[in-house]
Amino acid sequence: MEPLDPSQEVHPQGRLDADERGNGRAEEILGAVRFAAESFLTSQTMSERIDEVLAHLGTAAEVSRVYVFENELAADGDLVTSQRFEWAAADVTSEIQNPVMQRLSYARSGLEMWSRALSRGRIYEARAGEYTRSELDFAIPQHIQSYILVPLMVEGSWWGFIGFDECRSPRKWDSAVKDALQAAGSILSAAIQGWNARREKERLLERQRAFTEAAWRRAAEWEAVLASIVDGVWVFDTDLQVTFANEGARRIFGARRIEDLLRPWSEYVIFAEIFDMSEKSVGFEEQPPNRALQGHAVSDVGMQLVLRSTGERKYLGVSAAPIRDSSGRIVGAVAVATDRTQQVEFGRLKDQFIRVAAHELKTPVAIMKGYAQLALRVGDQTSPSQVDRLRAIDRGSDRIDRIIQDLLSVSQVYAEGFTLHFKPADLRELTVAAIGSLSKEAPDRQVLLDAPSPAPVQVDVDRIEYVLRSLLDNAVRYSPAGGPITVTVDVEADEGLASTGGRGTVTVSVSDQGIGVGPDKQAHLFEPFFRAHTDTPYDYGGMGVGLFTSREIVRQHGGTIWFESKEGAGSTFHFRIPLGEAG
Amino acid sequence: MSGHRVLIVDDDPDLLALMAETLDLEGYVVESATNGARALDALERGMPDLILLDMKMPVMDGREFTRRFRETHDHEAPIVVVTAAADARKSADEIGANGFIGKPFDLDVLLDTVAREVARA
Numbered sequence: 268m269e270p271l272d273p274s275q276e277v278h279p280q281g282r283l284d285a286d287e288r289g290n291g292r293a294e295e296i297l298g299a300v301r302f303a304a305e306s307f308l309t310s311q312t313m314s315e316r317i318d319e320v321l322a323h324l325g326t327a328a329e330v331s332r333v334y335v336f337e338n339e340l341a342a343d344g345d346l347v348t349s350q351r352f353e354w355a356a357a358d359v360t361s362e363i364q365n366p367v368m369q370r371l372s373y374a375r376s377g378l379e380m381w382s383r384a385l386s387r388g389r390i391y392e393a394r395a396g397e398y399t400r401s402e403l404d405f406a407i408p409q410h411i412q413s414y415i416l417v418p419l420m421v422e423g424s425w426w427g428f429i430g431f432d433e434c435r436s437p438r439k440w441d442s443a444v445k446d447a448l449q450a451a452g453s454i455l456s457a458a459i460q461g462w463n464a465r466r467e468k469e470r471l472l473e474r475q476r477a478f479t480e481a482a483w484r485r486a487a488e489w490e491a492v493l494a495s496i497v498d499g500v501w502v503f504d505t506d507l508q509v510t511f512a513n514e515g516a517r518r519i520f521g522a523r524r525i526e527d528l529l530r531p532w533s534e535y536v537i538f539a540e541i542f543d544m545s546e547k548s549v550g551f552e553e554q555p556p557n558r559a560l561q562g563h564a565v566s567d568v569g570m571q572l573v574l575r576s577t578g579e580r581k582y583l584g585v586s587a588a589p590i591r592d593s594s595g596r597i598v599g600a601v602a603v604a605t606d607r608t609q610q611v612e613f614g615r616l617k618d619q620f621i622r623v624a625a626h627e628l629k630t631p632v633a634i635m636k637g638y639a640q641l642a643l644r645v646g647d648q649t650s651p652s653q654v655d656r657l658r659a660i661d662r663g664s665d666r667i668d669r670i671i672q673d674l675l676s677v678s679q680v681y682a683e684g685f686t687l688h689f690k691p692a693d694l695r696e697l698t699v700a701a702i703g704s705l706s707k708e709a710p711d712r713q714v715l716l717d718a719p720s721p722a723p724v725q726v727d728v729d730r731i732e733y734v735l736r737s738l739l740d741n742a743v744r745y746s747p748a749g750g751p752i753t754v755t756v757d758v759e760a761d762e763g764l765a766s767t768g769g770r771g772t773v774t775v776s777v778s779d780q781g782i783g784v785g786p787d788k789q790a791h792l793f794e795p796f797f798r799a800h801t802d803t804p805y806d807y808g809g810m811g812v813g814l815f816t817s818r819e820i821v822r823q824h825g826g827t828i829w830f831e832s833k834e835g836a837g838s839t840f841h842f843r844i845p846l847g848e849a850g
Numbered sequence: 851m852s853g854h855r856v857l858i859v860d861d862d863p864d865l866l867a868l869m870a871e872t873l874d875l876e877g878y879v880v881e882s883a884t885n886g887a888r889a890l891d892a893l894e895r896g897m898p899d900l901i902l903l904d905m906k907m908p909v910m911d912g913r914e915f916t917r918r919f920r921e922t923h924d925h926e927a928p929i930v931v932v933t934a935a936a937d938a939r940k941s942a943d944e945i946g947a948n949g950f951i952g953k954p955f956d957l958d959v960l961l962d963t964v965a966r967e968v969a970r971a
Contacts, residue, residue, distance in 0.1 A: 622936060626906070629934035630862050633954035637868040640957045645875065668954050675936045686940055729939070 292328055296447035299327035300454055307458035311465070314352070321354035324431075324451055328444065331359040331411075331434035335419075335455070336368075337427040346382065347372045348427060359434045362409055377401030385418040386425045390445060392416070394437035412437040415445070417452035421460045429455055499583075499604040502590070503556050505597065507532040519581060519606055521574045532556050537575065544569035544582075555587035559600035564588045567605075582611040614681070621678040625671045632671070636664035676733070676816040677795050687727040687823055691847070694722035694731070694773050695756045701735035702754060709743050718756035722773040725847035730820045734828075737813035738777040738840045745805060746781025746837065753778040760846065770846045772826075778839040784832040792830070793818045817842070854968040855879045855896070859889040859915065860904040860932065865953075869902060869932075872957050873964065886910030890918060898927050899968045902951075905933045905941050916945045928967045 302323045306316040317335065325333040334353040341347050350368040355361040362368055373382040378401060384391040394413030398406055405411065409432065416430040429452050440448070493500050499516035501509050512528035520538040522528050533551065535541075541549050551557060555565040565587040572581040587602040639660035646654065695718045702714050724731075742752045753776075760771035784792060788799040798811035814828075821828045826844035856878045860866045863884070870880045881898065883889035887910040889901070901919075905912035916929060928948040932955075935941045942950035948970075949963055 625936065626934045629953040630865055633934070634862070634864045634868060636954045637865070637872070637957060641868060641872055644872075644957060664954060679936065686937060688939055688943075 293441075293443035293447045295327035296324065296444060297450065299323040300447060300451045303451060303458075304454045307454065307461075310458070310462075313459060313462050317352045318354065320455075321352060325354045325356060328431060328448065330431040331356045332362065332430075332432040334362070334430050334432075335427065336371075336430065338425060339370075341370065341372070345372050345374060351427075356434075359410065359432075367405075376404075381416060381428075385416060385428050388418050388420055388425075390415060390417055390449060392440055392445075394433075394439065396437060410434045413439070415440050415448060417448050419452055419456045419459060421456055421463065426456065426459060428452075497606075499602075499606070501528070501532075501556070501602045501604075503532060503560065503600045503602070505560060505599060507556060507560065507600075510599070515606075516604070519572070519583065519604055521576050521579070539572040539574045539581075542571040542573070544571065546571070555585045556600050556602050559587035559589045559602065560597060562589055562597060565602075569607075570604075580608070582607045618678045618681060621674050625675045625678075628667065628671050632664050632667050636661055636668075639664065670810060672733075673810040673812045673816070677810075677812050680795075680816060680819045687730060689725045689727055692724055692726050692728050692731070694724045694726070694775065694844075695720070697726075697728065697731055698735055698754060698756050698775060701732060701739055704736075705739045705743065712743055712749070713751040714739075715751050715753045716755075717753070720758050722756055722758050723846060724773060724844060726824055726844070727820075731824070734817040734820050734842060735775070737817045738775075738842075740809075741813065741840070742777050742779035742781070742838075744809070745783075745800065746779040747805065748781070750780035750837075758846065772843050773846055774841055774843040776839055776841045778837065780837040783834040783836050783838050784830075785834045789830075789832060793828075814840075853877060853879060854900065855881065855898040856900045856902060856964060856968075857881045857883065857889060857892055857898040857927075858902045859883045859886065859907070859912070860902075861885055861907040862904075869960065872960060876961060878964070886912060886915030886918075889915055893919070893923065897923070900964060901927050901929045902932050902964070903929050903947070905931060905935060912941075913945055916947070928970070930963055930967055 299320075303320040306320050310316045321333040321335070325331075332353060332355045335351050336348045337351050338346060338348045347370045349370055350363060350365075353361060353363040355363075371378070373379055377399065380399070381391050392413070392415040393402055395406065395411075406414075411432045411434055413433045413436075414430055416428045418428050419426045429448075431448065493511070493513045496513070497515050499519040500511070500513045501516055502511035504510050508531050509529050512525055514525065516528055517525045520528065520535070522538060532554075541554065543549050549570065555568060555570075558565050565585065567584045567586050570583045570585050572583065573579070574581065584605040584607050585602060586604075587600055589597045590599040590601055592598045639657045642649065643654060643657050643661075646657075649657070698718060699716065702716060705712070705714065739752070739754075746752065755774075755776045757774045757776070758771065759774070782800070782805050784799050788797075791797045792799060793814050795815040796811045797815075798809065801811075818828050821842045821844060824844045826842055828840070828842040830838055830840040832838035856873055858866055858869050858873075858880060859882075860869070861884050866882050866884065870882055873880050881892050881895075883892050885907040889903075890910075903912045903915065912931065912933075919929075929945070930949040930951060931938065931942040931945070931947045932951045932953065933941045934953040938950045938952035941947075948967055951960060951963055
């Protein structure tokens with residue numbers, strides 16, 4: 268690049284003067300550098316004392332301007348630099364307001380020689396007579412005879428520069444001055460690094476404070492939520508110390524204050540004894556919080572408490588889960604307990620009501636039925652129409668008795684199931700007998716039996732009779748047009764089948780050609796009190812508990828019950844139980 | 851016909867009368883009591899061949915009667931429980947009775963059971 272030097276013509280004499288003036292100022296400059304170091308040490312930010320420092324430097328070096336530029340990357344990746352601070356001598360114009368000095372592109376303004384030198388940590392200097400064309404564009408409007416730029420390097424990268432303008436003559440900077448200016452640059456660089464670190468630290472602190480505040484707020488929200496829910500909530504640490512409990516938890520254990528609950532879980536025995544729903548004491552290791560700490564989630568397990576203070580019994584549904592940190596390590600557990608005491612007690616009351624009512628009904632029914640039968644028995648002077656009436660009373664009594672039986676069965680299923688009295692029997696014989704009693708009640712119905720072999724089983728005879736009667740009753744009831752009812756007793760003795768103890772199974776199937784059950788109703792057939800044909804022309808009465816109870820009976824015999832049905836074509840119900848020899 | 855003595859213990863007078871009349875018609879010698887305590891008194895007048903025993907009665911129930919009866923009379927007379935309990939068989943098993951009849955019952959069942967038990971005794 269050919270140097271153009273119009274300033275040399277403008278100030279032909281300036282050079283020598285400047286050289287002489289520059290010499291001997293290094294000591295003053297170093298004094299200003301010392302001042303800079305002291306000032307920066309006590310400054311929290313760059314802007315705090317930089318104007319003072321630049322003024323000292325400018326005065327000491329006897330220059331026209333001192334300024335600081337900071338680099339940044341523009342959005343398009345271009346490196347630009349902006350003037351941040353300036354000191355100007357009284358006899359020159361200030362350039363701090365000059366928009367050209369903001370976001371000045373090294374590449375696009377032809378100032379690559381600046382960036383080339385400065386980015387490598389080297390000083391750049393130029394003076395009138397040696398300026399490039401693009402340098403002239405700056406120098407002439409600002410009357411710069413010579414200038415020197417000292418790079419500012421922060422954490423190993425080029426941050427910007429501190430520059431010195433000389434507007435009086437094209438000064439030549441001697442090496443002592445340059446060293447002193449370089450020292451000023453180094454001090455400023457170090458100070459910027461310190462300020463950056465401080466700013467970074469403050470930003471981190473601010474973030475941490477904001478985060479902490481958010482966490483506190485979130486915790487307060489959760490605490491409010493937990494406090495206001497009705498269920499009891501406990502939080503445990505890994506030593507099973509309770510670190511949180513809510514009002515619901517206090518109520519459940521009948522403690523005076525929530526603080527009383529903040530103790531090791533093992534000490535909760537002072538409040539209550541803990542049982543499972545079958546009144547068995549629950550071992551410490553098996554309790555939900557312990558299970559949760561072992562990594563198992565517990566979902567709505569029924570438990571009972573007997574409070575030591577009042578003897579009160581409480582029924583709870585307890586859930587618990589481990590609390591894990593971000594790495595998946597278990598750091599605690601949470602347990603939630605729903606107080607179901609009222610529901611359970613209401614359920615018991617209902618069952619008790621059904622049992623008592625059923626029991627109390629049985630005696631009057633026995634009297635009705637018995638006297639009707641007695642009147643028939645001694646009926647020497649009974650007319651035929653009176654015989655019919657007495658038989659109707661007898662049948663009506665039987666129907667009431669069936670309803671009572673149904674109610675009792677359902678209540679037994681719900682209250683921990685039946686007591687079964689197993690004894691050896693032949694399911695084929697039981698089936699034949701059930702068909703026999705059906706024929707007495709519905710003599711016009713044709714029942715086809717296919718039972719080629721005996722079926723030895725271990726069953727509760729009364730209960731299995733109930734199942735057979737339910738299936739046969741349904742077949743009769745829901746095939747009003749008549750049509751044969753087909754019953755099969757199918758023995759599958761399977762010596763090899765380990766799951767049946769090498770004994771095999773027997774399946775009883777009852778088919779009718781009746782009205783069938785629609786697909787939408789099929790899923791509900793085994794529900795208590797569900798009656799598929801309620802409010803239809805095929806509503807023949809009944810409690811809707813036969814299949815529900817039958818399924819429970821079959822289940823307790825280790826068997827299964829199922830059906831196929833097609834609306835308008837009929838239904839087939841099957842139950843299968845294991846074969847079992849006597850003894 | 852039979853001439854066997856049957857003691858019927860039931861607090862319901864109608865049911866008691868029904869059973870008494872039914873058995874009487876079949877030739878049994880029937881004695882009645884409306885609770886366990888009266889039944890114990892009745893035993894003073896002679897040991898029956900069979901006791902038909904309701905379980906739930908005021909003053910003294912079937913369970914307590916059985917306990918006291920066994921104390922003094924061991925198994926001198928068979929006991930058949932006549933009960934309205936949900937599980938009649940269980941009630942009978944619990945007191946070690948010889949048989950059971952669930953209420954309501956067919957008179958045939960009553961007569962068959964009584965006949966079987968007195969024949970066995």
